[in-house]
Amino acid sequence: MEKKEIICISCPLGCRVEVRGDGENIESIEGNQCPQGREYAREEFMNPTRILPTTVRVSGGELPLVSVKTEAPIPRDKIFSAMDQIAQVTVEAPVKLGEVIIEDLVGTGVSLVATRRVLSDKKAADGEKV
Amino acid sequence: MVSEFKDKYQLVIIGAGPAGLGAALAAEERGVKDILLLERDYFLGGILPQCIHNGFGLDYFGEELTGPEYAHRFIDRIPESTVQVMDETMVLDITPDKEITALNRHQGVQKIEAKAVLLAMGCRERTREAIKIPGDRTAGVLTAGTAQRYINIEGYLPGRKVIVLGSGDIGLIMARRMTLEGAEVDSVLEIMPYSSGLVRNKVQCLDDFDIPLKLNHTLTRIEGDKRVERVVVSRVNDDLEPVPGSEQTVECDTVLLAVGLIPENELTKQMGIELDPVTGGAVVNEQRETEINGVFACGNVLQVHDLVDYVTEESEIAARAVSEYLSRRRKKRRKKIKLTAGEQITYVVPHRIDYVYQDKDKKTLKLFLRSSVPVEEAELKVVDDRGQELISSRKKIVTPGEMETIILPLQFLDEDIEELTVSVTKASQGAD
Numbered sequence: 001m002e003k004k005e006i007i008c009i010s011c012p013l014g015c016r017v018e019v020r021g022d023g024e025n026i027e028s029i030e031g032n033q034c035p036q037g038r039e040y041a042r043e044e045f046m047n048p049t050r051i052l053p054t055t056v057r058v059s060g061g062e063l064p065l066v067s068v069k070t071e072a073p074i075p076r077d078k079i080f081s082a083m084d085q086i087a088q089v090t091v092e093a094p095v096k097l098g099e100v101i102i103e104d105l106v107g108t109g110v111s112l113v114a115t116r117r118v119l120s121d122k123k124a125a126d127g128e129k130v
Numbered sequence: 131m132v133s134e135f136k137d138k139y140q141l142v143i144i145g146a147g148p149a150g151l152g153a154a155l156a157a158e159e160r161g162v163k164d165i166l167l168l169e170r171d172y173f174l175g176g177i178l179p180q181c182i183h184n185g186f187g188l189d190y191f192g193e194e195l196t197g198p199e200y201a202h203r204f205i206d207r208i209p210e211s212t213v214q215v216m217d218e219t220m221v222l223d224i225t226p227d228k229e230i231t232a233l234n235r236h237q238g239v240q241k242i243e244a245k246a247v248l249l250a251m252g253c254r255e256r257t258r259e260a261i262k263i264p265g266d267r268t269a270g271v272l273t274a275g276t277a278q279r280y281i282n283i284e285g286y287l288p289g290r291k292v293i294v295l296g297s298g299d300i301g302l303i304m305a306r307r308m309t310l311e312g313a314e315v316d317s318v319l320e321i322m323p324y325s326s327g328l329v330r331n332k333v334q335c336l337d338d339f340d341i342p343l344k345l346n347h348t349l350t351r352i353e354g355d356k357r358v359e360r361v362v363v364s365r366v367n368d369d370l371e372p373v374p375g376s377e378q379t380v381e382c383d384t385v386l387l388a389v390g391l392i393p394e395n396e397l398t399k400q401m402g403i404e405l406d407p408v409t410g411g412a413v414v415n416e417q418r419e420t421e422i423n424g425v426f427a428c429g430n431v432l433q434v435h436d437l438v439d440y441v442t443e444e445s446e447i448a449a450r451a452v453s454e455y456l457s458r459r460r461k462k463r464r465k466k467i468k469l470t471a472g473e474q475i476t477y478v479v480p481h482r483i484d485y486v487y488q489d490k491d492k493k494t495l496k497l498f499l500r501s502s503v504p505v506e507e508a509e510l511k512v513v514d515d516r517g518q519e520l521i522s523s524r525k526k527i528v529t530p531g532e533m534e535t536i537i538l539p540l541q542f543l544d545e546d547i548e549e550l551t552v553s554v555t556k557a558s559q560g561a562d
Contacts (some may be wrong), residue, residue: 007333014329015526033526050334053183053196054310055282064285067182067198076338083310097202116179116198 001027006044010036017041049073052082053115056101061093061118068101069115074108081106093120135216135237140164141452142230142244144221144397147176148438149429150250151204152445153452154213157248160453166242167208168232169217174208175201176252177275178438180282183303185330189439200438224397226422246452249398249412249420249427250445253391253434255300258352261389265351270358274304274388287311289384293361294318295349297325297332298531299436301388306335308386316380317342319349319363321370324504326531328436348372349385358383393431401425408477409433415484416495417451417460418444424455433479433498436533440498447496461486464545469497472513472553476502476530483550487540495543497536501554504529509557510536515549528554 002022008015015037020027026045032038043049051073055065074082082105091101095118102112141162143150146169154167173179178186181197188194191203208215219234230242255273263271270289278300280288292308294301297320305315318336323345325332336343344363350372351362365376393410403420404413411432412420418428428448429441454460467483478499487495497512508528512520520542528534536552 007329009330009333014532050338051184051194055182055285057285063283065282067179067196067282069182069184069196079310079338097199115182115196116202 004045006041008032008037008040010034010040019045021045048076050076050079052079052112054083054086056086056112056114057090058093058095058118059090060120061095062121063118066091066095066101066118067115068112070105070108071111071113074105074110078106078108082108082112086112093118135166135214135240136164137241138164138243139166140244140456141246141248142166142168142228142242143248143250144168144224144230145176145250145252145429145431146171146174146215146217147250147252147429148178148201148204148441149176149252149431149445150248151175151201151208152442153248153250153428153449155204155207155211156446156449157452158211158213160450162449162453162456163212165213166244167213167215168219168221168230169215170220172218174205174215174217180275180279181303182282183307185328186438189437190442191439197438221397224401224425226401226425228424246424246426246455248448248452249395249425249431250429251394251397251431253393253410253430255387256390256392258385258387260392261387263349263352265361266354268352268354268358269356270354270383271352271385271387274300274386277304277384277386278307281307281311287313289313289382289386291316291382292384292386293349293363293380293382294386294388296320296388296390297327297343297345298388298390299327299331301386302327302331302335304386304388305341306339309339309341313384315339315341316382317344317363319347320345321348321366322346324529324531328531350377352385358385361385391430391434393434395431398427398431406477406481408471409479411479413481414479415466415482416480417454417485418448418480419451419455419484426452426455433477436531440533443496444498465548467543467547468549470549470551471499472551474502474505474554475552476500478552483543493540495538495540497538497552499534499536499552500530501528501534502530505554505556507557508554510534510554511552512536512538513551513553514547515551516547520550524557 003020006017017031053069058066095114097117099114100111105112178197178201184196186195186200221232223231228244255275291314293316350364360381363378364372412427418426426448428444435441469478505528508525511522
């Protein structure tokens with residue numbers, strides 16, 4: 001039996017939630033003030049996941065980078081291997097908001113998508129707005 | 131870019147970050163015609179485009195967005211609105227009569243008249259000079275926000291072995307960002323006995339990567355020849371003074387400073403507007419109006435918010451007020467109400483209540499405040515000048531790092547009230 005204090009991050013309240021259980025089952029969850037806290041603590045105990053926000057190299061763009069994120073949370077322990085895969089990629093400008101940059105990032109089934117647009121260099125020079 | 135600018139506007143907004151963007155669009159929705167948005171950078175969105183992390187928008191949009199995505203929600207609406215944007219433009223001066231002097235390379239120096247002015251200049255970071263860290267004047271000492279712009283917008287890593295001073299949100303976010311990009315973060319130092327950042331950031335930026343948070347510690351010396359080579363870290367006592375003998379040397383090449391934000395109020399001061407020494411922002415009434423009629427302020431130039439969602443909310447309060455001011459729909463209260471920060475409260479915004487509410491759909495007034503110390507099992511209370519408790523609410527924990535709000539029903543504000551005092555105390559045991 002494992003006991004873990006998990007700080008809920010669902011809202012600024014930051015409830016300290018105590019979870020008891022083992023890898024497969026949860027015995028008890030205490031200290032949360034809303035259903036979201038219960039759900040968060042359960043997930044964080046069984047399978048912690050994170051959205052990964054980072055940047056990807058852009059060629060021919062008004063900016064050298066485009067900001068990206070995983071469309072859904074990925075397992076926390078895949079973050080560094082995901083960063084390695086992302087470092088191998090360069091995208092051509094223009095990049096659209098929401099454009100898929102990498103499908104199935106490190107075998108998670110989750111896509112990496114652009115969180116902004118990056119115009120091509122020429123368009124930027126013509127005075128279009130970022 | 132539309133170049134047909136006029137020299138007279140109903141509303142001129144200074145700054146196109148989240149506060150200015152939100153206010154421009156909300157003011158237009160409330161019927162304000164003729165809005166000019168002035169921005170000194172070459173893009174809109176203020177700091178949001180470089181805040182690539184997620185965690186924005188949960189409160190306002192009900193979904194989790196990154197900074198650039200949050201900015202896009204507003205920027206994308208500008209072209210189809212009547213709001214005019216003049217970017218790469220620096221405002222040099224605003225007179226109390228609302229004449230604005232601005233400068234850019236297309237129009238040169240120009241004078242713009244406004245019926246209403248909204249100050250939305252945001253804030254900037256405190257620097258090494260502001261906190262006077264002794265030692266060598268080396269390269270490699272930069273604010274966390276500067277490092278963030280280098281990494282996320284311009285595309286290079288400003289250091290390999292890093293120490294972060296300050297555990298506010300920007301410090302925590304940058305500790306993670308530097309780690310993800312391959313730098314080694316030795317630790318995050320915090321002079322106070324608690325982190326001033328959001329819980330979420332402490333968990334996801336430090337705990338996830340085993341980056342130590344050293345509470346009650348500060349940097350007492352920076353050493354190096356051309357570049358930072360090492361720093362001295364000291365423990366501090368209860369008076370926040372370094373404890374002799376506690377010094378430790380840490381080898382590093384970069385120092386990131388996340389030691390606070392200062393509302394950027396040079397223009398406000400030039401106008402002669404009174405500032406609150408605690409918030410660093412203007413003293414305002416519930417309309418977010420400064421002591422000059424028709425000059426409003428919102429966002430981080432008024433009070434440093436910890437969530438951009440609250441900035442948007444405040445921009446809408448200010449936009450609504452601007453529209454009421456321009457259409458002369460406001461009615462002054464017989465007596466002003468002064469809002470006072472009481473026990474364990476550092477500040478309350480607004481600072482006073484000047485007007486009687488006319489709108490029937492507006493039944494409450496939201497007070498924004500911060501506690502001076504963490505209080506568990508907290509009771510937030512508003513008491514009037516006759517000692518009458520108007521409203522109280524309970525919270526499991528209240529910390530200086532997280533802005534609190536109290537929703538005050540307007541029906542409680544009778545015309546004789548002249549002062550309200552807000553306090554936070556530990557709730558008494560057994561009380562309901």
